[in-house]
Amino acid sequence: MSEQTKANFHGQGLITESCENAKELYNQSRYGLLQEDGKLRLSLVEGLYLLEKAKIDIFDKRKHKLNFDEYLKKASKHDPNFWIRYVVFKDLRNRGYIVKTALKFGADFRVYDRGVKPGEDHAKWVVYPVHEGSSLTWYEFAAKNRVAHSTKKRLLLAVVDDEADVSFWECRWIRP
Amino acid sequence: MSEQTKANFHGQGLITESCENAKELYNQSRYGLLQEDGKLRLSLVEGLYLLEKAKIDIFDKRKHKLNFDEYLKKASKHDPNFWIRYVVFKDLRNRGYIVKTALKFGADFRVYDRGVKPGEDHAKWVVYPVHEGSSLTWYEFAAKNRVAHSTKKRLLLAVVDDEADVSFWECRWIRP
């Protein structure tokens, strides 16, 4: 029987205890970043995803165990766009993709092709999650495409509707 | 007597508490998306509509109860076109229609015929809410009609005037 891994919430992410389960989350599905001390450092979206899947228990600083809503509220304080990003992360993870942050590429996420683990090959897409109600200037659109082009990835626009459904559009800059 | 359902505002939508009222809002009138944990996930337009009808109480992250104006201001930050969309949503809901998002069809809303619930039958219309002061190229007009035609729905143009009255026009492409 597998106990749930404990993790502590701290502002920008989580740190789990050091245990076999934590190691497996990293080795099998590349959740988080495995530290040398055996603890797993998880991002905010990874945390909620594993909470919803009942893979981890999450505690705040006062040792209070967080439920879904409490977590969502806390995470949204740190990242006003957290919900939209989470919906897209979840959608792609549920489809079998490994999704990692892409801050250093100037995007929200990078996504690896099915069966590919980070490090084995380059990411396939950089992903921008947005809410259907927002709008876009062509300057922003061009910037997103440039980021993808310059990192040799494809641009994936992930638009979240009010029912938390995600529509995906792949774009690329071309010289016709 | 029925207490008002509590809901938490988070950026792009709301989540209610799990209770009988929440379940009824979904089962009877298809507001939101009922989660497995019994909580109801509401869109921004649904939230304001139920607030105005005094069906729910909405709280921000700091446990402050939002009134109509505070909500409108918050929602408009996330969606610059929120007011126009809300006016059309409200008008159609008041007439007894179920109105859901239609981003994946390339429109703002899809509307079901009276007495029809999503899932039971196809939507009747795709709806484009616009402000009377805006204008339209014929390419845009043709594109909206093509969207409706290709999804086998009718096109409903909803033009909102400065008194928040809505005029509706149904259009279709024909070969005379």
Next chain:
Amino acid sequence: MSEQTKANFHGQGLITESCENAKELYNQSRYGLLQEDGKLRLSLVEGLYLLEKAKIDIFDKRKHKLNFDEYLKKASKHDPNFWIRYVVFKDLRNRGYIVKTALKFGADFRVYDRGVKPGEDHAKWVVYPVHEGSSLTWYEFAAKNRVAHSTKKRLLLAVVDDEADVSFWECRWIRP
């Protein structure tokens, strides 16, 4: 063998000679307005249509016989939108519809259902021919619909593209 009917061009229209052919153009297909003196009064679009069909010969004030381009140039001087209106008139006439002016209804044309002659029944559509490159305010759109609604006809928007192809959209004001 039937000689071509002679017609004189005068600014806003044409007047034919009085002859059997002229009478037939009116009786069979409702071109123009048959005067008591047996002459046929034709509109500018009717004139070019019958010229293109080689049913009439048209002469200017100096007794010069006009060809297609000369006529088009002359007519466009009186009506800057002549070409667009002509393309739509021709398209509908070629499809077997009788097309008459609708100035008194506040539109360009009124169109009778196939097999119906003016006088026998009401027109089916009021038609607005426009060029694809132009644009439209919602006030103009509303006005066109109001005209159709108040005259108990349907609104037909006829958009002409750069290849002189016409796309038709039927619109109606509804209370959903």
Next chain:
Amino acid sequence: MSEQTKANFHGQGLITESCENAKELYNQSRYGLLQEDGKLRLSLVEGLYLLEKAKIDIFDKRKHKLNFDEYLKKASKHDPNFWIRYVVFKDLRNRGYIVKTALKFGADFRVYDRGVKPGEDHAKWVVYPVHEGSSLTWYEFAAKNRVAHSTKKRLLLAVVDDEADVSFWECRWIRP
């Protein structure tokens, strides 16, 4: 040596004289629409392009020969978006593509692959020319993609900057 073909400007387009050059413009590069009388009917964007290439001379109703600026001013009166559309048309024509109107598909232009003539095969892209300063809702973006998808063409967004440079992005809806 080849004389320049004469063409007459009338509101929404041009008509050339009937001559070998006119025929060649159509047969070799599919400019305009060749009429039965040997005259070529050109669209507004085609007209300016051929004027700039010194292939035709264009005259207004008063027999005045139009230069580039006079033409641009006249055409912009009929189509407020003429300049943006012209820049994109020119860019694509210069790259060797045949570009025709696409109103009936719900877009501005359709573009054929290199070496393909209209009629021989389907168009490759539907094109939307926009100015870099404008912005876009996700509903509009979704609608443009839906139009392309439903006509089995690819979507090409052509964004024109203030120096009349065009950037192209190809987009498509995907299920990842």
